Amino acid sequence: MDNQPQHIVITQSAPPSNGLGTTAMILGIISLVFAFIPLIGFIAWITSPLxxxxxxxGxxxxxxxxxxxxxVLGGIAFAICLLWATIFGAAMAAGSGAS
Structure with a gap:
């Protein structure tokens, strides 16, 4: 019998990652936060489609x-942006008709 020590090699692989999915989630969170703020909500018009x-x-x-x-978050933020645009458009139309 051979008295040589046995070498065991254990390799660990990195867990799978999805950079595009993470980017989408972060942009969705940012979009949802900015979509509720009327004056800077235009940022959500850019980040929610992204x-x-x-x-x-992803x-x-x-x-x-x-x-x-x-x-999901990007879709909700985009829907809120469309709602704001509809409300703003209706207010502008009602304001111009009152003159």
């Missing part, structure tokens, strides 16, 4: 959680 785009691309990779959160 969250949707990055989320839709959902094809694992893990999908951040990408799905980015899609």
């Amino acid at each position: 969250a949707l785009i990055f989320g839709l691309i 959902v094809t990779k694992a893990p999908r959680g951040g990408a799905i959160a980015g899609i």
Whole structure:
């Protein structure tokens, strides 16, 4: 018998990451916060479509959680932006008709 010590090699791989999904989630959170603020809500007009785009691309990779959160948050923020635009447009139309 051979009295040679046995060498065991243990390798650890990094957990899978999804950079686009994480980006989508962060942009979705930023969009949702800014969508509720009337004067600086225009930032949400830029970040919410980006969250949707990055989320839709990132959902094809694992893990999908951040990408799905980015899609949901970006969609809600974009809907709030559209609601603000509708309210503002209605107020402008009502204001111009009152003269």
